[in-house]
Structures are given as C-alpha cells and as structure tokens.
Amino acid sequence: MEKKKNKLQSPIFEISITGSYYSLLLPLEIIQPFLEKNIKRVKAKAMFEGKELFFHAALQKRNGNYYMMFGKRYQKQLGIFPNDYFQLQFFEDDSKYGVEVPEELEAVFGSDHSALKIFEALTDGAKRGLIYAISRYATSQTRIDKSLVLCENLKRGVTDRRQMLKPF
Structure with a gap:
C-alpha cells in the first residue's frame, strides 16, 4: 500500500x-x-x-x-x-500547473501530443494563463472548440497569447 x-x-x-x-x-x-x-x-x-x-x-x-x-x-x-x-x-497545491485543468483541454491534449509538447515548453505563467482562458468558457463544447484552436495555433507557431484562442 x-x-x-x-x-x-x-x-x-x-x-x-x-x-x-x-x-x-x-x-x-x-x-x-x-x-x-x-x-x-x-x-x-x-x-x-x-x-x-x-x-x-x-x-x-x-x-x-x-x-x-x-x-x-x-x-x-x-x-x-x-x-x-x-x-x-x-x-x-499539488496540481501540475498550479490551476485545475478543464477536462476538455486534457482530452484534447491527450489526443494531440505534439501540441502538448509545445505547451509544456511554455513558461508556467503562460500555461496557467491559457488554462484559465479555456476554463472561463461556460459550455463544454466551447471549451472543446477553444482547446482545439489552441492546439492548432501552438503547432502553427503562434506565440502571441492574445492570438492563441482565435481561429486561424
């Protein structure tokens, strides 16, 4: 045990x-x-x-x-x-990022390892900021949609955090 x-x-x-x-x-x-x-x-x-x-x-x-x-x-x-x-x-606080990660974002990262790798290379503050941004959306579907946009923007090399959740 x-x-x-x-x-x-x-x-x-x-x-x-x-x-x-x-x-x-x-x-x-x-x-x-x-x-x-x-x-x-x-x-x-x-x-x-x-x-x-x-x-x-x-x-x-x-x-x-x-x-x-x-x-x-x-x-x-x-x-x-x-x-x-x-x-x-x-x-x-024993959470990985110092904030609770929405399950929708975890699921999207679970299916997109290259985006997760890029995300992990960000500063701790940048990671928390993006997690907060995703978690503030009211509906699960919007959190999924924004998580997918985030992953695509990470892979496209978008570095401006204000642009990370905007569709490409």
Whole structure:
C-alpha cells in the first residue's frame, strides 16, 4: 500500500480585502510554513455566510509584506463586499500547473501530443494563463472548440497569447 504524503495546510483565519487592487494582506504567521517549503502557489478555500469557494492563488511579496489577489469574480460568488471579514484557509497545491485543468483541454491534449509538447515548453505563467482562458468558457463544447484552436495555433507557431484562442 502506498503511503499518502502529508500535505501542508493552514489553520482557518479571518481576513478582509485591502486596498483598491482586490488584494488580501496575508498574516506572516499563517503563510510562513509555506514559505519555508518554498511554496509560492497555494490552493485556497474562502468561506462566507455558509458559502465556500476553492481557487488557486499566488503568494506575492510586495514592500516586505505578502499579498494574494482576490478578484471581483470571487467576491461576487461569495457575496463579499469591501470591509467584510471572511474565512480563508490555504492548502499545499499539488496540481501540475498550479490551476485545475478543464477536462476538455486534457482530452484534447491527450489526443494531440505534439501540441502538448509545445505547451509544456511554455513558461508556467503562460500555461496557467491559457488554462484559465479555456476554463472561463461556460459550455463544454466551447471549451472543446477553444482547446482545439489552441492546439492548432501552438503547432502553427503562434506565440502571441492574445492570438492563441482565435481561429486561424
């Protein structure tokens, strides 16, 4: 039997949105164990008034403090307004790209190994950006269509990320 590796997780803590950039000022005592393991991307769970939201995030250092973006989309999903306090918890992110890959994109890459090889050569940030772009489409069929366009554009040598999901 394979032994399951213990994943790092933070305690649940209270936080509110700070500043105009939808960022959260993170308590050092909460994120220190992640920083000690050189973990800069986490899976987060936000909780507010009985609602929960899981998402991936980066721990960003600015002016000696650590922040995390918490955009309007997440705030709207949970019904959070500026100055509201909500609960947050971090987990060690064991995903391959630091974000959940839509199953449609995985399936298309599974059938197009040359496009996957090109995708794997992109920077981690570029990969995440493209994955986010695909995952934001509402319907499965649109995610499939955009995944196919992405693969063709990768093989055609398109390097401008703004053009990657546009039909050729």
